[in-house]
Every structure is written in C-alpha cells, then in structure tokens.
Amino acid sequence: MIISIVVAASDDNAIGRDNQLLWKLPNDMKFFKNLTWGMPILMGRKTFESIGSKALPGRLNIVLTRQAEAIQQTKDIVIADNIEKAIVLASAAHYKELFVIGGSDLYRQMMPTANKIYLTRVHTFYPDADSFIDQIDQNSFRLIVSENFPSDDRHAFSYSFETWERKH
Numbered sequence: 001m002i003i004s005i006v007v008a009a010s011d012d013n014a015i016g017r018d019n020q021l022l023w024k025l026p027n028d029m030k031f032f033k034n035l036t037w038g039m040p041i042l043m044g045r046k047t048f049e050s051i052g053s054k055a056l057p058g059r060l061n062i063v064l065t066r067q068a069e070a071i072q073q074t075k076d077i078v079i080a081d082n083i084e085k086a087i088v089l090a091s092a093a094h095y096k097e098l099f100v101i102g103g104s105d106l107y108r109q110m111m112p113t114a115n116k117i118y119l120t121r122v123h124t125f126y127p128d129a130d131s132f133i134d135q136i137d138q139n140s141f142r143l144i145v146s147e148n149f150p151s152d153d154r155h156a157f158s159y160s161f162e163t164w165e166r167k168h
C-alpha cells in the first residue's frame with residue numbers, strides 16, 4: 001500500500017499553533033478533500049481533537065492513540081495504538097493508499113517510510129508556531145509536481161501544490 005503524507009507548511013516548515021492550523025486557504029481545503037475522499041486517513045489524537053473530535057466525512061478515519069478510552073469508535077472512526085496496526089486496518093480493507101494527515105508527531109514518525117508527500121507550501125513564515133515538520137530530505141525524495149498560485153481575496157498568501165515521490 002502506498003503511504004502518503006499530506007501537509008500544508010509555511011516556508012519555515014510551520015504547520016500549527018495551539019493545536020490549530022495557521023491559515024485558511026479554501027483551495028487547499030478543496031485539494032485535500034478531493035485527494036483523500038473515499039480513502040483512509042491516519043491522524044494523531046491531537047489532530048483528531050483539533051478537527052472537533054469528529055470524523056471527516058466520506059473517509060475512513062484512523063486515529064492513533066495510546067489511550068483507547070479517549071475516543072469513541074464509530075463506523076467511520078477506528079483507533080489504533082500503533083502505526084503497524086493502523087496500516088493493517090487500512091490494507092485489510094483493500095485500500096491502495098493511506099493518507100497521513102498529521103500532526104507533527106505523526107509526520108516525523110512517518111517521513112522515513114512514506115512513499116509520497118503532498119505538500120502545500122504556503123509562502124509565509126511563522127517562527128512563533130509550535131508545530132513544525134522536518135525539512136524534506138532531497139536525497140530521499142524527488143519533486144515531481146509543483147504548481148504555483150498567487151494570493152487573492154480568499155487566500156492571504158501565495159502557495160504551491162507540490163508532490164514529492166520517494167527515490168528508488
């Protein structure tokens with residue numbers, strides 16, 4: 001199964017503060033929804049809380065936590081207490097791709113094994129953020145897609161949709 005990271009990060013690799021995102025970019029939300037629709041998404045317990053402790057619709061939501069009692073499982077929300085179990089859950093349901101959607105704890109653990117990274121690079125700096133991703137290792141990943149979009153009345157910052165693929 002393909003394991004893909006999906007993340008939006010500023011030019012200094014910031015992704016969040018106070019367990020919230022740093023920006024509102026409708027086109028990125030649309031990109032994220034189209035990419036992950038109908039697919040399994042894997043997130044850490046803090047990211048799950050940051051989206052209101054409810055399932056993102058139309059997707060199998062797999063939440064990683066070491067405290068099983070913290071989250072109510074439903075038909076759309078399953079919990080796993082380690083990454084291997086999360087991958088087994090997704091592959092047992094015959095999905096071809098698993099999307100890792102955050103947060104920084106999970107990105108850090110998954111970066112060494114991920115096959116692909118969908119990075120929305122938001123062209124600003126957030127030195128006072130409290131969540132960051134590691135710089136993409138260009139010895140391990142190659143950039144295969146990069147599309148740039150300017151800021152406009154709905155997007156405070158310019159941004160780029162980048163796809164990175166693991167080198168073989």
Ligand SMILES: NC(=O)c1ccc[n+]([C@@H]2O[C@H](COP(=O)([O-])OP(=O)(O)OC[C@H]3O[C@@H](n4cnc5c(N)ncnc54)[C@H](OP(=O)(O)O)[C@@H]3O)[C@@H](O)[C@H]2O)c1
Pocket residue numbers: 006007008009014015016017018019020021043044045046047048050064065066067070080081082083101102103104105106107109131
């Ligand atoms: N910009 C973006 O694209 C983006 C996307 C998503 C999130 N974010 C931001 O990222 C921040 C949250 O990131 P975070 O690093 O604080 O938290 P996180 O990665 O969302 O969640 C961490 C929690 O996940 C569980 N966990 C992690 N690894 C595990 C493992 N191997 N096995 C079992 N459980 C595991 C643990 O939960 P327990 O403590 O319950 O055991 C851990 O405390 C927020 O600011 C959020 O807004 C940004």
